[in-house]
Amino acid sequence: MLRDPRLHALARFAGLLGVALAVFAAVLLVFGKNPLRAYVDIFAGTLGSSYGFSETLVKMIPLVLAALAVAVPARIWLINVGGEGQLFVGALSATWAAIHLPGLPGWLLLPAMAALGFVGGGLWAALAGALRARGWVSETIATLLMNYVAILLVNFFVFGPWKDPEGVNYPQTAEFPAGALLPTLGGTRVHLGLLFALVATAVFAFVLARTRWGLEMRAIGGNAEAARRAGISITRYVVLLMFVGGGLAGLAGMAEVSAIQGRLRPSLSPGYGYSGFLISWLAGGSPAGIVAASFVLAVIVAGGDILQMTQELPGSVVNILMSVVLFVVLGRQGAGR
Amino acid sequence: MTRTLSTIATVLTLVAGVATAGAAEPFKVGVVHLGSVTDGGYNQAHADGIQAMKKSLPDVEVIQVENVPEGADAERVMENMIKRGARVIFAASFGYLEPAMRVAQKYPDVKFFHPGGYKRTPNMTTYWASTPEAFYLMGMAAGKTTKTNKVGYIVALPISFFLANVNAFELGARSVNPNVETRVVFTGTFLDPGKEAAAANALLEQGCDVLGVIVDSPITVVQTAEKRGAYSVGFHSLGVSKFAPKGFVTGVAFTWGTLYTRLVREVMDGKFKSQDILGSLRDDFLTLAPFGPAVPADVSKLVDAKTREFIAGAAHPFQGPLKDNRGAERVKSGEVFPLADLRKMDWLVEGVVGQPR
Numbered sequence: 001m002l003r004d005p006r007l008h009a010l011a012r013f014a015g016l017l018g019v020a021l022a023v024f025a026a027v028l029l030v031f032g033k034n035p036l037r038a039y040v041d042i043f044a045g046t047l048g049s050s051y052g053f054s055e056t057l058v059k060m061i062p063l064v065l066a067a068l069a070v071a072v073p074a075r076i077w078l079i080n081v082g083g084e085g086q087l088f089v090g091a092l093s094a095t096w097a098a099i100h101l102p103g104l105p106g107w108l109l110l111p112a113m114a115a116l117g118f119v120g121g122g123l124w125a126a127l128a129g130a131l132r133a134r135g136w137v138s139e140t141i142a143t144l145l146m147n148y149v150a151i152l153l154v155n156f157f158v159f160g161p162w163k164d165p166e167g168v169n170y171p172q173t174a175e176f177p178a179g180a181l182l183p184t185l186g187g188t189r190v191h192l193g194l195l196f197a198l199v200a201t202a203v204f205a206f207v208l209a210r211t212r213w214g215l216e217m218r219a220i221g222g223n224a225e226a227a228r229r230a231g232i233s234i235t236r237y238v239v240l241l242m243f244v245g246g247g248l249a250g251l252a253g254m255a256e257v258s259a260i261q262g263r264l265r266p267s268l269s270p271g272y273g274y275s276g277f278l279i280s281w282l283a284g285g286s287p288a289g290i291v292a293a294s295f296v297l298a299v300i301v302a303g304g305d306i307l308q309m310t311q312e313l314p315g316s317v318v319n320i321l322m323s324v325v326l327f328v329v330l331g332r333q334g335a336g337r
Numbered sequence: 338m339t340r341t342l343s344t345i346a347t348v349l350t351l352v353a354g355v356a357t358a359g360a361a362e363p364f365k366v367g368v369v370h371l372g373s374v375t376d377g378g379y380n381q382a383h384a385d386g387i388q389a390m391k392k393s394l395p396d397v398e399v400i401q402v403e404n405v406p407e408g409a410d411a412e413r414v415m416e417n418m419i420k421r422g423a424r425v426i427f428a429a430s431f432g433y434l435e436p437a438m439r440v441a442q443k444y445p446d447v448k449f450f451h452p453g454g455y456k457r458t459p460n461m462t463t464y465w466a467s468t469p470e471a472f473y474l475m476g477m478a479a480g481k482t483t484k485t486n487k488v489g490y491i492v493a494l495p496i497s498f499f500l501a502n503v504n505a506f507e508l509g510a511r512s513v514n515p516n517v518e519t520r521v522v523f524t525g526t527f528l529d530p531g532k533e534a535a536a537a538n539a540l541l542e543q544g545c546d547v548l549g550v551i552v553d554s555p556i557t558v559v560q561t562a563e564k565r566g567a568y569s570v571g572f573h574s575l576g577v578s579k580f581a582p583k584g585f586v587t588g589v590a591f592t593w594g595t596l597y598t599r600l601v602r603e604v605m606d607g608k609f610k611s612q613d614i615l616g617s618l619r620d621d622f623l624t625l626a627p628f629g630p631a632v633p634a635d636v637s638k639l640v641d642a643k644t645r646e647f648i649a650g651a652a653h654p655f656q657g658p659l660k661d662n663r664g665a666e667r668v669k670s671g672e673v674f675p676l677a678d679l680r681k682m683d684w685l686v687e688g689v690v691g692q693p694r
Contacts, residue, residue, distance in 0.1 A: 045417060055413045155525060159495075159694060168455055168680040169496040170431070189412065260409045266526070267432055270406035305414050308402040309421060315373065315404035 006288065013282075013289070013329070017296065020328040024321045033311050041310040042303030052302070054188035058260075059298035060291075062087070062269070064197040065252035066276025067294060068204060069125075071285040072245040073139075075208070076220040076237055082128060082143025083249040084273025085150030086121035090250020091257045092154050093120025095173060095264040098180035098257075099162060106179035113180060113254055114196070121250015122243040124150060129242025133235040139242065147273070155266055162264065172265040182259035193255030200248055205287035217241070249273060282329055300325065363398040364425075364605055366390075367418030369411060370403040371430035372528055376554035377580065378573040379527070383429040383452070385574065386593025386622075393598045394605075407432035415440045419447050425604050426450070427597075437461065448604045453498075455680070459611050464596065466616035466623040467676050468498070469505035470647045471589035473654040474625060474640050475570050476509025478587050479517075479547045481636045482568050486516040488547040489540030491558050493527045495694045497682045499551050504686040505654040506549065511688055513639065520545060521691030527553040537561040547586065555588070556580055568631055575626050585629035596622045617676075619648050660687040 025035035046052045069083045080086075094117035101109060128142035155171065164174040182191045208214040219227040220234055228234055252272060257264050279297060283289030304318025366387070374384035380403065391399050400423055405414050411433050415426050419440070427450045428437035434454045441449045441458045454463035479488055488510060492499050503521055510517035520543065522536040529552075537548055537558045549570035550558040555577045562569035563581040571577040571588025578585045596616070603609050616622050625644075628637055646652035655676075657668035661684040668674045674682065685693050 049420075051416070051420065055416075058409055058413070168498070169500075169683060171494060171496075189409070256408065262435070265407075265432070267407045270408060270410065301410070302413065305402050305405065305410070305417065309367075309400045309418065312401075315370075315402065318404075 006286075009284070009286070009289065010292070013292065016329045017325065020321075020325040023324045023328065027317075027320055027324070028311075028313075031313060031317075033313065038307055038311055038313075041306050042299065045306035045310075046299045046302045051188070054185075054190050056295070056298045056302055057194060058189045058191070059302055060294045061191070061193040061197050062252040062256055062272040063275055063279055063294040063297055064201060064290060065193075065248045065255070066272045067279035067283065067290045068197075068200055068276075068287075069121075069245040069249035069252075069273070070277050070280035071283070071287075071290060072204060072248065073125075073129075073241045074280060074285050075217045076224075076234075076241060078129070078132070078238060078242060078245075079140040080125060080128075080143050080242065080245050081140055081277060082125060082146050082150075082246070082273070083276045084269065084271065085143070085147035086124050086246040086249035087253035087256075087269055087273050088147075088150040088154050089124040089253070090117035090121035090247075091253030091264060091268055092150075092157065093117055093250070094254035095157075095162070095176075095257055098176045099173060102177040102180070104179060106181075106183075109177075109179045110182060110192075110258070113258060114251060117250045117254025118247040119250070121253060122247030125246020125249070126239050126243040129239040132242075133238040139238075151266070154264065154268070158264055158266060164263070173263045175263050176258065180258060181262060182255060184259065189260070191255065191259035193252070193259055196251050196255060200251070201287045201291060208287070249276070252276075278326060282326070296325070297322075362422065364394075364396055364601075365398045365400060365418075365421065365423045366425045366427070366601060367415065367421075367423035368399060368401045368427045369405050369414050369418075369429060369433060370401070371405060371407065371432070372403065372553050374401070374403050376528075376574075377556040377559075377577040378552070378554040380429070380553060381576055382574040382591040383427065383593060385576070386591070386597045387427065389594025390597035390601055393594075394601060396605075397601060407436070411436040412440055416443075419444050424448065425601055448609050450600060457611050457613065460609075462600070462609070462612050462614065464600075464614035464616070466591060466620065467679070468589060468623070469501050469654045469676065469679070470618050471623055471625060472502040472505040473509035473512075473647075474643060475549070475587055475589060476506035476511075476517075477513050477640055477643060478628060478632055478636050479506070479549070479568070479570055480510030480512070480514035481633050481639070482586050482631055483510075483514070483517060483547045485544050485546045486514065486518060487543065487545040488517060488519045488549060489537070489543070489545035490519055490521045490549045490551070490691075491533055491536045491540070492521055492523050492551040493553070494525065495523050495692075497680045500685060500693055501655075501679045501682045502551060503689055503691075504682070504684075507686055507688045508654060508659075517688065519689045519691075521685065521689060523691075523694070524552065530554075530557040533557040534561050538565075541565055541567055559585070568629075571626060575624065578626055578629065581629070583629070584631055585626075586632055587628050588626040590624050590626055591622055592624045593622050596620075617647075618644060661685060662687050662689050662691070 028035040066083045073080045094113040097113045128139045131137040132139040158171040162173045184191045216232050279293045282293040307313045370380045372380040402414050425448050431453045441461045449461040451463050453465040507519040524532040547568040548562040555572050559569040559581045563584045568584040568586050569581050570586050575590040653673040655674035657672045658670040659668040661667050
């Protein structure tokens with residue numbers, strides 16, 4: 001039954017998740033709570049209603065994009081820790097269009113914002129890629145440090161030239177015009193960003209499995225020296241894959257400002273970029289795995305709020321659950337290799 | 338798999354629902370916190386107020402969630418509370434204003450309370466307390482306590498209300514000690530213990546011997562000052578004084594208990610109305626913490642006298658003439674900067690070292 005390696009991987013992931021949930025159940029028992037009741041609450045609150053499910057999707061959108069931002073360059077062993085910064089720069093460049101082209105109709109403005117978000121985040125990452133391709137700076141260090149620069153850059157604009165004159169000096173831009181807001185699905189908050197995430201995942205899977213690029217990426221990932229001798233330009237792939245990865249994170253930033261916040265503010269992301277890094281590693285970089293792991297993480301985060309409401313557990317409990325999952329899954333995967 | 342899970346979950350919910358039906362439905366109040374309710378500061382002040390409210394209104398059931406970021410999560414948590422029967426929501430962070438307004442428009446029968454908001458919906462009340470007078474009093478206490486005549490202030494953001502607090506503090510300190518200088522450092526965020534500790538240490542290195550703080554949790558700054566033998570001024574919650582048994586000067590705290598009790602009771606009695614509540618030293622939800630052991634004995638008499646003047650309206654924290662710290666005149670002699678206009682204050686007063694950006 002499990003001859004398909006993908007099914008096997010999924011079963012393995014589900015099994016490990018079960019172990020993690022069992023460990024967390026022990027933690028809940030220590031707190032004097034009924035673990036069964038707690039898990040029922042989590043599932044009922046996140047998946048047991050159309051509303052809960054829609055909110056899980058909302059939470060998944062930036063996670064999937066931020067995880068792809070890591071998984072794409074990781075194909076050739078580039079470590080992009082800069083998803084958070086690329087997300088901020090994407091949000092920043094998309095906001096530029098919302099502020100300076102407010103008269104445009106939505107069907108023009110939104111694609112412009114998405115394109116700018118992608119290019120902004122992409123260039124931010126490509127810079128680190130170029131430094132790496134030249135052999136000057138490790139992309140791990142460069143992307144990590146550039147996160148702080150990106151966040152300060154956003155701060156500069158929202159504290160300074162773009163500050164909302166109506167906002168009692170609070171660091172945020174004015175509200176976006178209606179044409180700059182991504183449409184949502186029915187009465188929910190699920191927005192067009194879901195399509196970005198799904199299309200990006202599908203394209204990534206397709207490129208990997210069915211194209212020459214996918215083949216060359218596998219060649220570089222397998223043995224860079226052999227690939228070089230076979231005439232593949234590694235420099236080009238390093239810069240390009242960093243650009244695409246950063247672009248996807250930038251798209252996540254664009255979707256958050258356009259659909260969720262409706263304006264640019266410094267508290268734009270509760271660490272989506274870093275969560276994306278974890279998700280990509282949890283999923284071993286596989287496109288389907290990324291969707292599955294994002295889904296699990298979204299349920300855990302939303303479920304943590306539910307646990308606080310129904311079980312009166314402190315907010316930090318969700319961090320325990322999250323770290324148990326990471327510990328078990330990553331620890332086991334490491335051992336299996 | 339998703340569908341199976343959701344079916345299982347639905348069935349279990351139904352079973353649980355049947356099991357609990359029959360008991361009288363309590364009046365539920367939802368509270369959303371940005372940070373930890375044990376932060377000794379902003380969040381704890383709200384949580385303590387809610388606890389006090391619950392004590393005086395035993396029929397109320399509280400649904401409380403902490404550590405909720407201001408983005409996509411805030412709306413989800415509020416809606417989940419409403420779906421669990423909450424009829425009142427306290428959206429206890431400034432950045433929840435717009436998420437709360439969106440949810441409020443979706444659920445017109447639920448009443449919302451937001452601290453510090455500058456706009457409202459028909460089912461939302463905003464509330465806060467004007468703090469410059471209290472900061473003026475703290476400045477007096479600190480001005481009498483400092484030996485180096487240098488006070489450091491660690492402030493989250495250069496927003497107008499915080500600039501006004503620092504200005505009032507400096508003016509209060511100067512009123513008892515004309516040589517006091519206040520140095521401000523902005524950390525750019527409401528919670529970053531690393532940056533707060535770095536700023537506190539830097540200010541102490543520069544010779545400050547009193548540290549004040551306007552961030553969500555004053556614990557880091559107060560502890561750093563205590564560890565290095567300096568004095569500290571608290572903010573938000575009375576609970577922070579225990580972190581500085583020797584060096585604590587005083588601190589203004591929001592004691593929301595009676596206000597929250599009144600607000601929730603009004604909703605229960607059907608007497609809610611959308612309004613903007615702005616309290617001051619006259620109200621019981623703004624309290625000055627008891628002075629610490631390092632504060633000279635005559636200070637409490639001085640501060641009490643000034644408090645009475647403020648309450649009677651006989652004194653004003655921003656009494657002209659006032660210059661900003663670049664030398665420009667901001668308030669003419671004989672005039673005052675009205676407390677109602679605080680959101681326009683974008684300058685730092687003479688004697689404050691720092692940039693209002």
